[in-house]
Amino acid sequence: MNTNSCVSIQHVSKKFGKQQVLNDINLEVLEGEIFGLLGPSGAGKTTLVKQLAGLDVPSSGENFLLQEKMPSLKLIEKVGYMAQSDALYEDLSAKENLQFFSALYGLKGEKQKQRIEEVMELVHLSEHLNKLVSNYSGGMKRRLSLAIALLHEPDILILDEPTVGIDPVLRKSIWDAFYELKKKGTTLIVTTHVMDEAEKCDRLGLIREGSLIAVGTPRELKEETNSTTIEEAFLFYGGA
Numbered sequence: 001m002n003t004n005s006c007v008s009i010q011h012v013s014k015k016f017g018k019q020q021v022l023n024d025i026n027l028e029v030l031e032g033e034i035f036g037l038l039g040p041s042g043a044g045k046t047t048l049v050k051q052l053a054g055l056d057v058p059s060s061g062e063n064f065l066l067q068e069k070m071p072s073l074k075l076i077e078k079v080g081y082m083a084q085s086d087a088l089y090e091d092l093s094a095k096e097n098l099q100f101f102s103a104l105y106g107l108k109g110e111k112q113k114q115r116i117e118e119v120m121e122l123v124h125l126s127e128h129l130n131k132l133v134s135n136y137s138g139g140m141k142r143r144l145s146l147a148i149a150l151l152h153e154p155d156i157l158i159l160d161e162p163t164v165g166i167d168p169v170l171r172k173s174i175w176d177a178f179y180e181l182k183k184k185g186t187t188l189i190v191t192t193h194v195m196d197e198a199e200k201c202d203r204l205g206l207i208r209e210g211s212l213i214a215v216g217t218p219r220e221l222k223e224e225t226n227s228t229t230i231e232e233a234f235l236f237y238g239g240a
């Protein structure tokens with residue numbers, strides 16, 4: 001295992017009934033990188049990142065985060081996860097949602113107040129702190145979910161399609177926030193099926209029908225396949 005690897009996926013396969021959804025995945029994610037999992041809808045990205053977040057288990061193989069086998073309660077405070085669908089309390093205000101999740105992570109008093117202000121600023125929602133979540137737009141809910149995942153300053157942040165439904169201007173500001181977190185040493189794992197977003201990652205893993213078909217920097221993947229775009233590279237590796 002690489003010494004600065006902080007996520008190690010070893011021979012991970014997953015079946016739902018007879019359907020093979022992940023097929024012998026092997027992957028190391030390095031500390032402090034932004035790693036993108038790119039693949040079409042249904043490729044198995046969510047299934048994989050759920051395991052990394054400790055919410056599901058492989059049928060065979062093992063996942064390690066910070067040298068600890070998943071799922072592990074020890075890692076709860078070190079890992080942040082933002083699911084694809086927002087898990088928010090609609091009939092509470094944003095602030096109440098943030099307070100609830102802060103409490104789960106053991107954030108209290110002044111520290112809690114300060115973190116809530118910081119994360120809401122980061123996602124440009126400070127003005128809407130007291131609004132009921134049911135009155136939020138889809139994009140606002142996405143940003144609030146992101147704020148919640150950031151509350152406890154996790155070492156590893158796992159984001160399942162973080163910018164779906166978010167306009168380009170805000171998408172840029174969210175990516176700026178990702179780079180800020182990276183600077184602080186946070187490792188980010190981001191799933192996406194958007195090619196221009198994939199270009200923003202340090203390294204990419206291309207997933208197709210449950211198999212990891214290529215891993216490398218966006219530049220490497222393009223060079224190796226003589227492609228001008230990631231999309232072209234993806235099609236090349238996919239055998240098209």
Ligand SMILES: Nc1ncnc2c1ncn2[C@@H]1O[C@H](COP(=O)(O)OP(=O)(O)OP(=O)(O)O)[C@@H](O)[C@H]1O
Pocket residue numbers: 016021039040041042043044045046047048084193
């Ligand atoms: N709990 C489950 N039970 C049965 N099948 C499942 C379950 N979860 C996922 N699947 C199936 O596994 C496959 C991969 O789904 P997954 O959500 O991991 O794909 P994805 O790459 O994240 O796609 P998307 O971008 O659309 O979310 C799909 O065919 C899906 O129907």
